[in-house]
Amino acid sequence: MSFINDESFLLNNKYAQELYFNYAEKQPIIDYHCHLPPEQIAGDKVFENLTQIWIYGDHYKWRAMRTLGIDEKYITGNGTDEEKFRAWAKTVPYTLRNPLYQWTHLELKRYFGVETLLSEKTADEVYREVNQKLNTPEYSCRNLLKNMNVEVVCTTEDPTDSLEHHKALAGSGYEEVKMTTSFRPDKAIMIADEGFNDYMAKLGEAAGMSVESFDDLRDALKKRVQYFHDNGSRVSDHGLEQIYSEDYTEAEVKAIFEKRKKGKTVTDQEALKFQSAVLEFLSETYCEYGWVQQFHLGALRNNNSRMNALLGPDTGWDSIGDFPQSIALSRFLNKLDSRDKLTKTILYNLNPADNEVMATMIGNFNDGSVKGKVQFGSGWWFLDQKDGMTKQMNALSNMGLISCFVGMLTDSRSFLSFPRHEYFRRLLCNLFGEEIQNGELPADMEWIGKIISDICYNNANEYFGF
Structure with a gap:
């Protein structure tokens, strides 16, 4: 299945x-x-990238990342948006049986049609694919709600x-x-x-x-x-x-x-x-x-x-x-x-x-x-x-x-x-x-x-x- x-x-x-x-x-x-x-x-x-709409402000994700040992620089600190996304992608495979695992992939699939399992290996691929869609008027806040x-x-x-x-x-x-x-x-x-x-x-x-x-x-x-x-x-x-x-x-x-x-x-x-x-x-x-x-x-x-x-x-x-x-x-x-x-x-x-x-x-x-x-x-x-x-x-x-x-x-x-x-x-x-x-x-x-x-x-x- x-x-x-x-x-x-x-x-x-x-x-x-x-x-x-x-x-x-x-x-x-x-x-x-x-x-x-x-x-x-x-x-x-219209958000510039997936980190800004998905990781900023999400303390569910932050708690999981801290548990895995991710440095705060890549959570709420001064790491770049791309670095923060990679840190989250690294965390995702370790969230098995936490609802974050299903939510993450359900959101990627429903909003962006992405069915790739997110991990450290697929982070750059997913980040590029989603950002190309997200950074357009078709994916503005109101359109995300409407869709x-x-x-x-x-x-x-x-x-x-x-x-x-x-x-x-x-x-x-x-x-x-x-x-x-x-x-x-x-x-x-x-x-x-x-x-x-x-x-x-x-x-x-x-x-x-x-x-x-x-x-x-x-x-x-x-x-x-x-x-x-x-x-x-x-x-x-x-x-x-x-x-x-x-x-x-x-x-x-x-x-x-x-x-x-x-x-x-x-x-x-x-x-x-x-x-x-x-x-x-x-x-x-x-x-x-x-x-x-x-x-x-x-x-x-x-x-x-x-x-x-x-x-x-x-x-x-x-x-x-x-x-x-x-x-x-x-x-x-x-x-x-x-x-x-x-x-x-x-x-x-x-x-x-x-x-x-x-x-x-x-x-x-x-x-x-x-x-x-x-x-x-x-x-x-x-x-x-x-x-x-x-x-x-x-x-x-x-x-x-x-x-x-x-x-x-x-x-x-x-x-x-x-x-x-x-x-x-x-x-x-x-x-x-x-x-x-x-x-x-x-x-x-x-x-x-x-x-x-x-x-x-x-x-x-x-x-x-x-």
Whole structure:
């Protein structure tokens, strides 16, 4: 059997193949959470070479290269783009059984028609062949999205962002791929962070006001939500270790803010109270505006202090955390629900030990008002691979309704990452196909095909309403 055979890749029987090719393959992509640079989409950037589009910013690849013993010069350092590509090509054969191996070759094949196995020996050949195509208008950012049948990309921006690139694209008359954004206000929540006061000044400037009190902070955040809403945003996102849901009083939170504004250190308990208050306020605001809120929970970030000091965050020094999730999450969702302030919510879990916690938690707050109102999001970050996605889908199937699932997203900074939707869709179809073959599900291909189409596209299209 050939590697990445289009007919059989991840599809282990005829039922899986029929479901994929008839109901999943051609569905448009709604990538409702990613980190693509909006300026590159708005400017329709053409990349000079494969290193720039494929290796820059990709900490998945960086971690693998470091593990193999590649010097940082050829990862994030001052090595040439060609040297960095050769270093990655040298690494690829050693990534067998890591999803990077399949992703690498799937991306080369889908975007550029290259079926050569990448290695140190084939590096120069692949680099030349791809660069000849990539460095042309036909392979610009927008065309790369269009060729992958992407309908919507939802980037991720801080509340202080001007959204100038989103506005520019919206006003350009370009309609083939829609670009919107999610609102990511974590810096306004993390009061113990060293740069909190500086951020308050920046937030105030963006909101056209001075943020000197907790009331001011709420006003500034609401103004920025309104600004994002006016510019087409309908989604928020938070990257937190765990949900905050401490009891607090208004007076306590105001005093904690004033203490921090004076440059004093807040205690851990004070930080938790403040974080809980701001998160609750934001979630109520999202509900008021009819947004979807997303919570990416469980990452233990910046573990290597030495390398974090040299390279900064998001450079490959994060891992799965084992934070307790259920009690605070239940309290948080219940507080909002009891006041009828719980908007549509997606919970992403990074610790697979908590899959069943998340799969059962969503059922506590799916109240019949909206189909799939509270979602258990797809396998995320370290879990967006065969085993992680399969476990997430099995937990959701066993303890909820996978038929209401809004499906896959890239959560990526790379324009070459969209075959991950294909990867997900093949795994999804194989799950159903194997159970049809085993007699565990009926061979009702029309009905099961509808469920597959819903998960791949229709549910997200209805849920987000982009």
